[in-house]
Amino acid sequence: MYKEQLETKDLVLKKASINNVNDMYINIWSQEESAKHMLWTPIKNIEEAKDRMKKTIEFQKDKIAYLVYEKNSGQAIGFAGMMEIEDKVYEDSGIAIGTQFVGRGYGKQILIALIDYCFEDLGAVKIVYSCRSENIASMRLQQSCGFHYTHSKPMVDKRNGLNYVLNFYELYRNNNY
Numbered sequence: 001m002y003k004e005q006l007e008t009k010d011l012v013l014k015k016a017s018i019n020n021v022n023d024m025y026i027n028i029w030s031q032e033e034s035a036k037h038m039l040w041t042p043i044k045n046i047e048e049a050k051d052r053m054k055k056t057i058e059f060q061k062d063k064i065a066y067l068v069y070e071k072n073s074g075q076a077i078g079f080a081g082m083m084e085i086e087d088k089v090y091e092d093s094g095i096a097i098g099t100q101f102v103g104r105g106y107g108k109q110i111l112i113a114l115i116d117y118c119f120e121d122l123g124a125v126k127i128v129y130s131c132r133s134e135n136i137a138s139m140r141l142q143q144s145c146g147f148h149y150t151h152s153k154p155m156v157d158k159r160n161g162l163n164y165v166l167n168f169y170e171l172y173r174n175n176n177y
């Protein structure tokens with residue numbers, strides 16, 4: 001059983017609730033820019049948001065998967081998670097925060113909280129992070145947490161058939177971040 005909640009200076013990572021559907025719709029799920037370098041499709045109305053929230057609540061059960069809440073405003077501003085891909089090896093399952101909330105150090109707080117949880121509580125030996133070659137913010141985020149490049153893979157975006165390159169990075173326990 002994974003932790004229900006992780007906390008950082010400005011944020012709480014906790015399980016999704018139907019009460020946060022408006023925040024999630026406005027802050028992230030309707031935002032083309034937030035989805036651009038990821039695998040999900042933005043939604044267009046609150047009914048779709050309710051449906052996505054129900055799926056999110058189900059998805060997050062028994063996973064290292066959370067919504068991200070800003071402590072100051074109490075709003076849900078994004079989502080984040082990790083998954084165990086091999087014994088004691090964890091990979092990020094996507095970190096995203098709404099466009100209004102980027103550039104404030106939140107991404108780094110989230111990634112560090114997840115890294116610490118995996119290494120300190122779950123006994124991880126390695127953490128893998130991947131992002132598209134053109135996703136500068138994500139690339140800088142992993143760099144600032146001490147990850148090192150390992151390899152790249154050609155991929156096809158199923159949403160539009162376009163090619164992209166996914167870069168992979170790794171972090172071991174004794175890297176500094």
Ligand SMILES: CC(C)(COP(=O)(O)OP(=O)(O)OC[C@H]1O[C@@H](n2cnc3c(N)ncnc32)[C@H](O)[C@@H]1OP(=O)(O)O)[C@@H](O)C(=O)NCCC(=O)NCCS
Nearest residue numbers: 095096097102103104105106107108131137138140141144
């Ligand atoms: C990627 C993402 C989570 C980063 O979150 P963030 O809160 O903006 O990042 P931070 O403010 O913590 O910045 C982390 C580092 O990246 C740098 N950075 C962030 N955005 C940047 C940008 N657009 N250009 C250049 N550097 C950037 C910061 O300067 C900081 O570097 P530092 O620690 O050396 O000072 C956020 O941009 C996002 O949600 N994007 C949309 C979804 C997405 O693409 N997620 C990643 C999928 S792999």
